[in-house]
Amino acid sequence: MARTKTQPVESTELPVLDGEMLTANQNAMATLQASHSDERDMVNQLLGQAQMAGAFEEFSRTVRTSKLAYVKENKLYRALAGRKNPNGSVFSGTWEEFCQVLGMSSDKADLDIANLRAFGEEALDSMSRMGIGYRELRQYRRLPENEQAALIEVAKAGDKEAFLDLAEEIISKNAKEKEALTQRLDDVNADYEAQGEVMANKTKELDTAKQELEKNRKRIQTATPDDVIKDLRGEVVGIQFEVEAKILGELRDGFSQMAVHGAENGQDHRGYQADLIRQLEVTLATVRSEFNLPEHAEGSAPAWMTADEA
Known part of the structure; x- marks a missing residue:
């Protein structure tokens, strides 16, 4: 019986990856998973804190606002997408929804973030302890940069009396400057109005003169x-x-x-x-x-x- 020649069998095993390539891929995957995990943890932490009998409100203003700013800047609120809210509807993952879940409006959150960016954590936390409200903070944000910086430095020192004295002085000075500028603007507007009236009268007189001239021209042509x-x-x-x-x-x-x-x-x-x-x-x-011209005869009447x- 003739012996058949054995054919070589092809291997079905996958090629072994290079050790360095495998390590790099594993590290990249771990970093990506850690990043997503951190973002989810941050969002879940905030949501959980908001559900704990107002624990979110018990944070200091700066800690709470810094977390909100981080969520908004990195768009972590999108992690809400697909989740169900208590009434059974599904979140679409917006900033407004995220703020609503935390029990606050997006306008208030945006205002807190604006204050944090304007004054910094240390000064804002100090002003919060002093009892400075949103109305005053809005006024301070509108101040020139040098005056705003002076307020921030005094706020960091924590001296409430010195801070309030400086704030009152700066605001009073700016109010006087604004009043002076307003008066100057009113004077300029009054001058413009007076000039406008003069120009209107001149225009009217010119139009009248043109009409008279046109009438005289036509009269001369036909007279x-x-x-x-x-x-x-x-x-x-x-x-x-x-x-x-x-x-x-x-x-x-x-x-x-x-x-x-x-x-x-x-x-x-x-x-x-x-x-x-x-x-x-x-x-x-x-x-x-x-x-x-001739002389008139004496005793005769003028022509x-x-x-x-x-």
Whole structure:
């Protein structure tokens, strides 16, 4: 009987991993598991403390807030997702739900975190022991950085009286500065309003002038030569009346006062007055000469007083 040749059997065993590779993978897995375990432990710890007859509220403000800040910054509240709350519904893993489970609103938690970041654990814990409330802390957060830093240093010292004196002084100073700035702003606004009124009046006057100019332009385009000269004569007569009124009114009144003064003080002002009249005569003569105007016959009425001109 012929002997068959034995075929080599292939091995089905898995290859052995290199020792260093196995150790590295094991370390990475252990680190990942430890990280997730720490996060779960933190969340479970907070949730458990919240369920222990208000034990969570018994923490100092800074310890409680620092834990909340850590949960929010690392988004550990997502660990709630999939869990059932007491009413049977399922959590979706939000920050608001996490705060609700702890028996506080997310707004209050966010406010505590903002105070912690602004003042630090030591100063905030000291201010908490002093009885500083949320209203005061909100005021302190709004202060300039240098003044806020001064308050923090005094708070760390734990001297309540010194802290309150400094806080009152800083807030009073800022209130006065704010009042002064508000007054300046009101003054600036008042100036702008006054300027606005002036500009509005100027704009109105300009619009009126433009309308009058447009009316005159159209009137000139359609007016006859007789109508145009009649209008021009009317304007010139108006100017002449205005000048004459000034002379017979204000100038004459000034001369009368000078005459009284001269009589009371023994002075003669007639030479000075005569020079003024002479200047007016020279001015009128210059206009007459420029336009080559004739002299009126003595006793005749001025042309503008004739019946036709009237």
